[in-house]
Amino acid sequence: MSAKSKAQQKAAGAALSAKRGKTKKSALKGASKEMVESMSESELRKLASTKLKGKPDHVAKAT
Template sequence: MPAKSKAQQMAAGAALAAKRGEKKKKNELKGASKSMVKSMSEKELHKMASTKRKGKAEHASKS
């Protein structure tokens, strides 16, 4: 599942780094990153984090 916005792609990247132990500990994450670590596999996070940013909105629309 590719990211729909830049913010979602960046949150997935932070969650992936935490899951791999490269960055912040899981309990230091906030918002979407925190829930992504718990609910998504490393493979899913990688796929979302590797989405190209070109042409993406800053934030996904709520509809």
């Protein structure tokens, strides 16, 4: 699974940092706060390691 946008990649990186104990979970906001609880460390690592070249800043939310 790869990140679909730069924002998703950054959120995964923040969640991964919290999951590893380098950042406090209370410091997280938005998507990263949800990701840390719902995803495993390996899933977060895959999202956070996505190459950013050619990725949009944000992707419209599907309804």
